[in-house]
Amino acid sequence: MNDVNQALAKEGDLNYSIRQGAQSKIHSLIWTIPFFVNYLDKKTTQEIRTKPETALENRFQLKMHFLGHNNELIELYYLYPTPVFLKAIVTICMKRFEERSIVMNDYHTCYPKKWQYITTLFKRDIVGKEGVDYFLSDGSLRLKYSFYITKDVKVEYTSNVPASELCHDLESLLNNGLFSDVTMESCDGTSFNVHKAVLASRSAVLKAHFQHNTTESQTNIIHSSVDAEVLREILTFVYSDKAPKIYEFPEKLLAAADFYQLNRLKSLCEEALHQKLTVENAIETLTLADLHSATHLKKLTLEFIKDGQAKLITKTSGWKDLKSVELIKNIYEYIIEDAVLDVDIK
Structure with missing residues (x-):
């Protein structure tokens, strides 16, 4: 960082607290960056860090890195001195005493003394119409970081093999x-x-x-x-x-x-739609699966309809709007075929 950026960064206020939860130790950091709008107006690449003296033993250090010609991107990072297994939650503390979640990472290994990427903020979201309440009255930005460190998982760390950043x-x-x-x-x-x-x-x-x-x-x-x-x-x-x-x-x-x-993305979408499957949306989901050749989702939806849901589904708006004779035939054959099979087995 240049001298101006270092001076501004040292004015930042960091409120640091640690408490013991039921299954994890929780590090809470509230980082206030005064006059944050000034950083967005600069044209050069910048970096802001919490004060070096906060990087004590068993303490987190924070960093934000500005990228792009007009600082369109702001990457958030953290650093911890020892290897731990943790999850990170970041929220923006807004001027109306509200909080808005930015990101919640799942539990993962944090490697020691190495900057770990959390997420990227976009300038358009912060200064846009929806981001009008992000700044405090003096133009500062306040971020709240919560790090949950658990001892339930043994962290395996190999000093010669850094984490993949591909x-x-x-x-x-x-x-x-x-x-x-x-x-x-x-x-x-x-x-x-x-x-x-x-x-x-x-x-x-x-x-x-x-x-x-x-x-x-x-x-x-x-x-x-x-x-x-x-x-x-x-x-x-x-x-x-x-x-x-x-x-x-x-x-x-x-x-x-x-x-x-x-x-792969198609399969992930099929799993997401299966988790959202209900009586009300079953026919729409089946139609969507058929339209896009999502065979796994189609089979799971037919199983859902067959499994005691058929009578309820025939009363939904999706069933009333269903115009595909082929899909009606699929539903009928799937249910009747299993019913006949059950009779034969008995």
Whole structure:
């Protein structure tokens, strides 16, 4: 960091407390960065850390790293002096005494004296209309970190083998757009700077755009039929093999995964939809599974209907709106076939 950034960072207030929970030790850190808006206005890469004196034995140290030409991305990191098994929760403390969750990581191994990536904040979300309440009255930003350290799991640490950062590195490549050579546009006009080699290596459909004399290969612009929210999640999966919002809109993701031939993502969507299966949405789920050749989800849904739910499902709006004779035939045959089989066995 330059001198100005160091001076500003040292003004930051860190409230640190530790308490013993039922099964874990909980480290709570409330980090207030004064005049945070000043960092967003700068044009150079910046880094803010908690004061070095807070990095004592068995204490966490925090860092945020600004990326992009106009500081569009803000990566959050933490560091701990010893190997532990923990989960991390980060929230924003808003000016109306409310809190908004940013991320909750599952339990994982934290390697000693090595900066661990938590998540990325986007400048557009912080300064946009929905982020108007993120800043305190003086323009400062207050983040609350909760680290749950458990002793129930033995941490195995090999000093010569650092943790893999491949997924994080590739996701950062998507977030900052460095060295991108192609643009992908959503149906509602949002553009993403992406990389031809990454797209081609992950999706046969995207690969085909560049193998032949297509419009896409000439213009280096790919037009997608999905909206920006879904396309961002698709690209996140392509780059990192993760789908953090899969339970928010699995129906849309299933359709997109089927179109782009992302088989692993498609299977993850099937599992998410199976977990959301109810009497009310069973017919819609079955229709969606049939439309996108999600054979595993289709079988699970038919099993759900057969398992004493058929009479209830025939009273739903989904059943009344069902127009596919083939699907009705599938349901009938699945239920009757098992009923006949039971009679034969008896």
